[in-house]
Amino acid sequence: MSSETDQLLYVLTAKREISWSAYKTVIDEIFRTSPTFRLDVASLRGRILRLFDAFGFCDLTFKEGAGRVFVCPATLVRLPLQSCSALLVGARGPTTFKDLSDAAIGKTEVSIHLDKTDESAFLPSRITFDALNLEALARFSSSLKIPFESEPVCWKLSQFSADIESYESTLQWNDGPDLNWKKWHFDPEYVEFREKAEPALPLRLVRYLHPIKNTPRYRLWKNSSYSEVDLDWGRYIVLRESGFNVLYYDPRQHRFAVPRSASLPRLLQRALGLSSGLMPLTYRLREGIGSRKTWDLFQLVPPQVAETVSRKVGQSLSTFSLN
Numbered sequence: 001m002s003s004e005t006d007q008l009l010y011v012l013t014a015k016r017e018i019s020w021s022a023y024k025t026v027i028d029e030i031f032r033t034s035p036t037f038r039l040d041v042a043s044l045r046g047r048i049l050r051l052f053d054a055f056g057f058c059d060l061t062f063k064e065g066a067g068r069v070f071v072c073p074a075t076l077v078r079l080p081l082q083s084c085s086a087l088l089v090g091a092r093g094p095t096t097f098k099d100l101s102d103a104a105i106g107k108t109e110v111s112i113h114l115d116k117t118d119e120s121a122f123l124p125s126r127i128t129f130d131a132l133n134l135e136a137l138a139r140f141s142s143s144l145k146i147p148f149e150s151e152p153v154c155w156k157l158s159q160f161s162a163d164i165e166s167y168e169s170t171l172q173w174n175d176g177p178d179l180n181w182k183k184w185h186f187d188p189e190y191v192e193f194r195e196k197a198e199p200a201l202p203l204r205l206v207r208y209l210h211p212i213k214n215t216p217r218y219r220l221w222k223n224s225s226y227s228e229v230d231l232d233w234g235r236y237i238v239l240r241e242s243g244f245n246v247l248y249y250d251p252r253q254h255r256f257a258v259p260r261s262a263s264l265p266r267l268l269q270r271a272l273g274l275s276s277g278l279m280p281l282t283y284r285l286r287e288g289i290g291s292r293k294t295w296d297l298f299q300l301v302p303p304q305v306a307e308t309v310s311r312k313v314g315q316s317l318s319t320f321s322l323n
Contacts, residue, residue: 002094002125003116004030004037005048009057009124012071013091020067023049036120048122051280053266054273055123056089056153076129076141077274080152081254081300086137087277088127088146097127103144109136121279128277154301157271158308164236165314167265171220171227179219181208186235188242191292192261203241205234232265233313240314246292247313248320249306256301256309257283257320260294268309276300 002010007030012018018026027045031037037044049069052058056077059070072090079085088100097114104112115126131137134150141148149156184193186205193207204221220229220237229237239246239262248257256272258280263269273280280296310317 004034005117005122006092006124008048009052009071009092010094012052012058012069013093015071017068017070020062020069023067023069044122050263050269051122051273054269055277056270056274057124074146076137076146076148077153078134078137078148078150079128079277079300080154080275080302080305082276084131084133084137086129086131086141086148087274088129089274089277092124092127097125100127100144104140107140109133110140117279120282123279126277152275152302154271154275154305157267157274158305158312161265161267161271161312163312163314164233164240167230167233168237171229173222173225173227175225178206179208179217181211181217183208186238188239188244191235191239191244191246191259201238201242203238205229205238207231230265232263235262236265236313236315245316245318247310247315248295248318249301249303249310250320251303252321254300254302255281256298256306257295258298259292260296261292264309264313268312271305271309272298272301275302275305 008027011026011030024045027048028041049058049060053060056072056075058072061068074088074090074092076086077089079087097112100112104110109132111130113128113130115128117123117125129137129140131140138148138150184195184207186192186207187194188201202223206219206221208217208219209215210217218229218231218234219226220234246259246262249255250257258264258269258272264272276299278299280298283295283297285293307317
């Protein structure tokens with residue numbers, strides 16, 4: 001039986017593209033009986049969409065609240081730490097796994113696997129392929145007419161994503177008064193937005209709530225000048241300037257820890273997701289400051305990817321070990 005997140009992917013595949021408002025309607029209907037989802041609907045709508053984006057199932061755009069969600073084309077991407085293995089990402093229908101399994105009958109050099117995800121993961125089932133060599137994977141994907149990325153996409157994404165300096169160079173600074181809207185200040189120590197952050201910082205990230213549209217807007221303030229800013233990059237700019245390093249890596253288990261309240265910029269987060277296609281584990285500290293109590297542990301992330309991702313956002317990568 002398909003999970004709710006499988007069903008969501010089927011709908012996105014059928015529609016190809018939907019608006020943010022339509023996405024909310026679809027997801028509310030699909031998850032209407034999920035106790036976990038009903039506890040925090042507004043937050044989980046966004047988290048599920050970010051997970052779908054990080055694991056290569058969809059792309060999204062948001063401009064002044066007019067969001068669009070696009071399903072990604074079906075693609076096989078090579079997994080870096082698992083020999084000749086590949087992960088299916090992108091569009092998928094209810095019969096996809098059966099169709100792929102039927103196509104693999106009699107092909108002893110390729111095997112296909114379906115792993116159901118835990119309902120709390122909010123990710124579709126994981127479909128992977130194992131083969132004797134890369135040539136066998138390439139032949140099989142060609143027979144399916146599904147593109148195959150023989151070089152791990154996680155490496156490409158981490159290398160070709162913008163870095164924090166190049167993003168900063170695109171900011172356009174203006175002088176002007178503060179908005180008279182409800183607002184919250186990003187506190188780099190707590191890694192969360194708070195109504196009042198102290199002490200006042202020379203570089204400040206502020207979230208405003210539009211009084212009519214009820215949509216957020218983010219501004220980065222440098223003394224009396226401001227620039228409109230992407231939320232993900234803005235957080236890491238403030239974290240870097242404040243001297244807080246919040247990214248951790250376990251080199252033994254190849255797990256990369258990201259605070260749930262400070263998602264990485266999208267291409268870098270996708271580099272982590274497509275390192276394995278495995279759901280991020282949830283890690284909670286018994287004691288911690290603010291939102292730094294809850295972390296997403298991305299699995300099977302190669303050391304080179306971990307180092308590159310952290311450098312791209314201006315962070316010094318710290319190591320940790322979990323029993």
